[in-house]
Every structure is written in structure tokens, then in C-alpha cells.
Amino acid sequence: MILAVCTPALAQTELQRSIYFGGGRYEVDEWQAKELSDWLDSIPNLLEKYEIQLISHTDPIGGKEFNAWLSQMRSQAVFDLLLSKDIPERLISVKDWGLENPVYSNQSYRGMRLNRRVDVVLHPVVF
Numbered sequence: 001m002i003l004a005v006c007t008p009a010l011a012q013t014e015l016q017r018s019i020y021f022g023g024g025r026y027e028v029d030e031w032q033a034k035e036l037s038d039w040l041d042s043i044p045n046l047l048e049k050y051e052i053q054l055i056s057h058t059d060p061i062g063g064k065e066f067n068a069w070l071s072q073m074r075s076q077a078v079f080d081l082l083l084s085k086d087i088p089e090r091l092i093s094v095k096d097w098g099l100e101n102p103v104y105s106n107q108s109y110r111g112m113r114l115n116r117r118v119d120v121v122l123h124p125v126v127f
């Protein structure tokens with residue numbers, strides 16, 4: 001009997017980086033754009049090994065309709081950055097949560113600030 005062992009060196013894991021925004025804003029600042037670019041450049045064989053998911057969130061200020069739009073604008077801004085790095089559109093999927101499903105509590109300023117973001121999640125491609 002042959003037993004397959006998965007060693008940590010061979011296992012691929014999900015990777016994540018977040019881009020944060022000011023209240024009501026959807027522009028990615030230069031510093032975060034550079035950080036994202038440097039992070040992506042540091043991942044060997046990115047295009048062969050990962051699919052990219054953008055997950056956008058907002059705080060509740062402004063109401064449901066505004067935050068749905070803002071969430072889409074934020075993910076589009078990050079999507080455009082990825083395209084500018086020659087990442088094929090077919091590798092990128094988007095989920096805009098808006099003010100739904102917050103990860104952090106919107107009962108505090110800190111929580112609301114942390115919810116104003118787009119998570120760039122790299123999912124390993126399974127062969």
C-alpha cells in the first residue's frame with residue numbers, strides 16, 4: 001500500500017491582501033497600488049497557479065443602494081489595477097458585498113474603517 005503524504009512545501013494555500021479606502025471613496029492610492037503590485041510580483045508563477053477573487057465591502061454609512069454602487073466601484077478600481085498588470089480577465093472573479101456580510105463590527109469607527117476594503121484573494125488552481 002502506498003500512502004500519499006502532503007508536505008507543507010508542496011501544499012498551496014490561499015493568499016490574501018486587502019486594499020483599504022476612505023469613507024465614500026473608491027480610488028486606490030499610489031502606495032497601496034504599489035504594495036499590491038509588489039506583492040503580486042513576488043508570487044512565482046502567479047498566472048499558472050492561482051485564480052484571483054476580489055471581495056468588496058463597505059461600511060453602512062450612506063444606505064444600501066449607495067453602498068452597493070460603492071462596493072462595485074471599489075472592486076472595479078482594483079480589477080483595473082490587475083488588468084494593468086497584464087492579468088487576464090478570465091482569472092479574476094468579483095463578489096461585491098456592499099454593506100451586507102461585514103467581517104468587522106460596524107458598531108465602532110475602527111470596525112467601519114476595516115470594512116471599507118477590497119480583499120484580493122488568490123485561490124490555488126487545483127489540477
